[in-house]
Amino acid sequence: xxxxxxxxxxxxxxxxxxxxxxxxxxxxxxxxxxxxxxxxxxxxxxxxxxxxxxxxxxxxxxxxxxxxxxxxxxxxxxxxxxxxxxxxxxxxxxxxxxxxxxxxxxxxxxxxxxxxxxxxxxxxxxxxxxxxxxxxxxxxxxxxxxxxxxxxxxxxxxxxxxxxxxxxxxxxxxxxxxxxxxxxxxxxxxxxxxxxxxxxxxxxxxxxxxxxxxxxxxxxxxxxxxxxxxxxxxxxxxxxxxxxxx
Numbered sequence: 001x002x003x004x005x006x007x008x009x010x011x012x013x014x015x016x017x018x019x020x021x022x023x024x025x026x027x028x029x030x031x032x033x034x035x036x037x038x039x040x041x042x043x044x045x046x047x048x049x050x051x052x053x054x055x056x057x058x059x060x061x062x063x064x065x066x067x068x069x070x071x072x073x074x075x076x077x078x079x080x081x082x083x084x085x086x087x088x089x090x091x092x093x094x095x096x097x098x099x100x101x102x103x104x105x106x107x108x109x110x111x112x113x114x115x116x117x118x119x120x121x122x123x124x125x126x127x128x129x130x131x132x133x134x135x136x137x138x139x140x141x142x143x144x145x146x147x148x149x150x151x152x153x154x155x156x157x158x159x160x161x162x163x164x165x166x167x168x169x170x171x172x173x174x175x176x177x178x179x180x181x182x183x184x185x186x187x188x189x190x191x192x193x194x195x196x197x198x199x200x201x202x203x204x205x206x207x208x209x210x211x212x213x214x215x216x217x218x219x220x221x222x223x224x225x226x227x228x229x230x231x232x233x234x235x236x237x238x239x240x241x242x243x244x245x246x
Contacts, residue, residue: 012152013064014160017109018057018100020092021048030058032083033114037143038196039222047141054097057118058141060088060111061157073148077112080147085110112153113144117161120176129216129239135173136241137165142177149200158210166244173245177212179203180222181236193227204238212240 020026027044034041050056063070078085087108094100096118120130120138130136139161144154165172182202184190191198204214216239223234 012156013067014153014156015062015064016059016115016160016164017062017090017111018059018092018095019051019114021051022093023089023091025086025088026091029084029088029111030114032081033111033143033145036081036146040141052094054094055118056116056141057096058114058116060109061113061115061144061153062109062111069151073112073151073153074110077110077145077147081145112148113157114141115139115143115157115161116141117165117170129178129218130176131174133174135171135245137170137172137175139175139177154206155210162244173243174241175212175244176239176241177207178218178221178237178239179207181217181238184236186233190233193229193231194225194233196225204240207240210242212242214238214240 019030027048030047031041031044034044047056047058051058063073067073087110090103090107090109092100093102117137117139120136124130124138125132130138139158142157144157162175164170165175180203182204187198190196208214218237218239220234221237224232226232
């Protein structure tokens with residue numbers, strides 16, 4: 001078992017590399033990570049066209065060479081997810097709907113998560129879940145390897161995305177996202193029925209500690225997941241936002 005010093009969590013360093021929707025290896029890896037995440041593995045195929053058009057801007061979270069514990073973290077990740085130990089090739093020709101220069105020589109990497117930053121979905125806009133205001137951008141499809149949660153990588157990923165958002169060309173004024181409502185009276189019954197592990201912490205709490213504030217509640221947004229008896233279970237959602245303009 002790889003040992004990671006929790007006192008080094010503030011030193012976690014990452015780079016973001018675009019997901020290549022034309023690469024079978026990239027697509028399969030994203031499916032694997034969404035299965036590990038527990039959500040939306042069935043959506044990956046539909047994300048391919050959205051990524052190619054620039055409606056989706058999904059990126060891999062990759063440990064930087066400068067991370068002092070890169071090797072230990074990769075070992076811990078691959079021990080929990082041995083199917084993810086093979087490196088991917090940085091091969092995306094397009095990102096954000098525009099042509100991208102692939103680094104030469106091409107680099108290989110092992111992603112330990114993924115994150116997306118872009119405009120809110122048309123569905124959320126039409127339903128009134130997000131404001132139709134200039135400079136509002138959306139964080140979604142965010143996952144860090146469960147083997148590495150608690151090592152500071154989630155914080156580093158959000159820090160990185162926020163810095164990208166406030167910079168050109170986006171010059172974002174507000175960032176938003178949604179999460180499972182932390183108030184869930186059915187939690188224990190639901191997770192037991194679905195044979196799922198109850199998350200060790202609330203994503204809503206985590207985002208709120210970073211300054212994101214709840215502005216909308218939506219019932220039964222996430223789901224359904226069907227248990228062996230045929231019962232469908234849903235999760236309520238909170239929508240959060242944070243002013244990041246300077």
